[in-house]
Amino acid sequence: MSDNVINIPRESTMKALMEMQKMAVAGGANPGAADLCYKYMVAQCTSKEQVDNLFIEWWKSQYDASKFTKVEMLERWFGRVLEDDRVHGVSFPLFATSSTAIGELTDDSVGLKCVPSTAKTQGQDDFAHLPQFWCLEVSAEKKTDGSHEIFYVEHIDDIKDVRSGEHLCWVLQKNTYTKEWDEDGYRYLKMKCHQSTGYELWPEGRDRTGRVYAYAARPKYYAGIGASGKITCGTGLAPVNWTSHTAGVTKWRDRGTQYSGASGKTIKFLDRMMRLKYARKGNSGTIEGCSSYNYQYTAAYSEEGVERVLLTPEQAANLFVGSSVQIGIQSGTDRNTASNYSVCRNKLITAIKDVEIGGTTYSAVYVDNGGTTFDTTAGSTYLSTDPYWSGWNDDVLGTDGSKYNYTNGKEPGMLQKIEFMNGSYLIISDELWQWSTDENGDYNFDCFVCEDQSKVSGTAITEDYKKLTALTMVIPKGTTGKWTYIEDTAISDVEWPLGIDASGSGVGCKAGFYCYPAASGVRAGWCWGALRDGGVAGLACRPSDNSVGGAYWCGSVGSPGLAG
Template sequence: MSETINIPRDTTMQLLVKVHRDQIAGEMDLKYKEKVAAATSKAEVDALFAEWWKIQYNQDLFTKSEMLERWFGNVLADTRVHGVTTPRYSKSTSMIGELTDDSTGLVCTPSTESTAGSDPFAHLPQFWCLEVSAEKNTDGSHTIYYVEHIDDTSDVRSGEHLCWVLQKNTYKREYQDKDYKYLKTRCTPAPGYKRWKEGTDRTGKVHEYMAHPKYYAGIDADGGITCGTGLKPVNRTSHQTGVTRWRGRGAQYSGASGSLPKFLDAMMRLKYGRKGNSGKIEGCVNYNYQYTVAVSETGVERVILTKEQAANLLVGSAVMLGIQSGSDRNTASNYSIFDGKLITAIETVTIEEKEYSAVYVDNGGKTFDTTAGSTYLSTSPYYSGWNDNVLGRDGSRYSPTSGKEPGMIQGVEFMNGSYLIVSDELWQWSTDADGNYNFDCFKCYDQSKVGSAINENYEQITGAHLVYPAGTGGAWTYITDNIIDDDVLWPEATTASGSGVGVGAGFNRYPAASGVRAAWCFGRLNYGGHGSVSCRYSSNWVSSAIWNGSLGAPGLEG
């Protein structure tokens, strides 16, 4: 005799509502998948997203995260394979590769604030991206608060919560033969393909989107660390202090992940067919200016420079001011008047019948005195949001190739004139039995367990290993290729002949018998050809705090 199961009426109704809801959602997702497939521009897909959302979103039925899981998982889907082939350094020293598969023939040019470049990838399911405001929860999950195209952009980017850029969590495959390296991505599973690491959170949930911080870390009006626009970078700080500062926001935070440089490098390869960003979207590596003022003044918020000097400076960039004591920006005297304030205007002025340039700064209404020949102005790392008005997802405000300003790839701002201090990697020098120097990478996949010592919470990254013969000295070297790894960007060898070959990036080699090092990436505003997404600096301790090192922000992983 069969047993009768009695389901409470309210539970039955809930199940029926859920089934009906899911059925309607599935039909809607399929309908918009077809519309997105027919779209030919990013603007069209943006409009379709807003339409899809506004027709359906009901906070009693869906969370914002659930809506985004559907959009990225069900709507943004096609059969395309995007690929790139790049030569290994032994085959060719060139940085230039070749787009393959469904990317063949697509040509990208970066945008500026005044001119939209060409981005034939921007509307495609694997590359369309979206800004959101989010918070990681203590259990490793996350909550979405504001969404681009739906909520005010000012709320999305405010820093009230972390500003992330979402992109479809595709399947990728990296491999190599003796002559070439290959990278391919697709929307659906296939042998040899894996999801991006940063699409999986600490709970182990694999999301249909991955999330990267849009900006370096900054400090909000209440003194808390966050990720938003218009904020001063958190520099003159260390890996140790950075982890502590992020923990003040929550035990689930430690800061930037090493998956971010890996992602930026992959996007550069997939969209531009290059082994590095140098020469295309340069980032801030050539904005090193230091001047003593030309005319003394009292009670001002400006400095007087020659017109030739001021012509090198950009309104909206940051500077420090002090009394000259050498040229090192770490020397307290050189930033004793203020440190990292924005230039608000540059105007021509006539003083005693001679023309100069007055460089105005926002010092919060606090005036200061300047003395000709000794008061010293130096450029500083940029505030976040420099590229907010760029007419595309890739580029720089004025000139992507000048080296004077931050870059942006897939909506993520990078290389603000200071190193990015990665929190979840630690690097280690050691010596082997033959006296050779070894340099290795260790990663912690749980930001709540990140620390300043390599322990059981860290995994050694296979392949992230450099060896130098005993007696090798310190020097800048250049990277030939990067290793193949799921989410760590690391030099395969550092024997390239210069800055314009290989991956177009420098490696600061300072061998030591032992010692844990903090992970400093990208370079600084005076590094020229050394600086790049692939640039690595091997000599800073976890306690090193210097003007040219800034904290980053986390994504959803870990």
């Protein structure tokens, strides 16, 4: 037992813990006593590293595969060990009260501070070690009966196995109780470990059979195609873009009938974490995500039989090694145009090196095209940035941040270990949106949710969907398509605009809603924004014009978690 983990001043408490510790290391003979022991020790921790070390110690002393499944072990850890009486809260003025996106931490969160991390610098996260915020990566699979199995566990198994995509990489966090309400012009949000009137558990902590777990499970990455050829959630995988809602559901069903793709509930969770940790109504400017990495250049010099494009040094300075590009013959600037990706697409930049040719210095942007070479023509060969592959932030020294710079808008963000905004919209599967007109001729925009991923439709709103009537947006007749800015989001398990007349991207939720009214029509759930969207991109961002069959470079399929 590490001395720096235990700091309990009362001698009687120390003796009791020592006795419980003896039981804890005795092969799990008394699990209840062991869990209580570690609960008290976790309460003394002041860093996530200390809690991580206790988790390792607890697991090694308690895990017996003949007695416990890994699911049961994690139920014990999140349900019995990670326990406290704190209340974490935040308040914000509603837009009608103030247009600011800045809130105020309340209750036991007062005085706590968060500064995101990079791969070189660890920020400050006063929440990361606390029972309600401590999080853990696992490798898991949902079963056809609605239950799930956990195969690999962070800190216990090799992290390469956890993130490999052999199974789905999830992030677990305690299944806490939350309450959200409006009062006197303000929005209040509180979270705690125990039930109280008006508080509800996270829906991501319940499987489709209705069983509630001590933890909630959410996907760590966008979806990718794994080594088996099937869609999965793991690191180092190209995004599944150019794929519609319909095709995405089909790809997940090919993995198993229990899957359909990402849930909109994950988006709401990230929004709430941003609020509870940073007292910000939107992520923009705090952990920006990839919203401004829109670079397109023609080759500056012609070559034959290469896997690189020569640019000017000034152009290449805008690109990151490890980011993704497409290459083709320029035909306008639309990445959807076949000519613009006729050489390759979604290929990683492996290196950027200066070369001198005829007395002129160029920057060679090397790509991994699998050994297949191509010719380039100055002024014609066209290189465009593409959405990032998964795992860009795997080396970040914390649970929140971005590899190099979390505010520059050039790279994906990470919050509570979950990677988001990779430069393409996340296509969620369990929501379908619908335009209609009412008796006054006004446009109505509605959200329909399917709580069972095995019943999600790839094409239409069926009887398995529930209409969230309280979320209906009413848009005046005569309104034409345009980007608007979101004032507030609704109190709901899903992220949904509440007021879309904010004056710009720096206020309210700091994200946009593309209002494109139609007399009728089902729309796919596209969220977050793309690498070219700038101020409209953000956790709350969503357009209303994408059909269920629409497939473009800027929309990528997401991954499922536990819910449904």
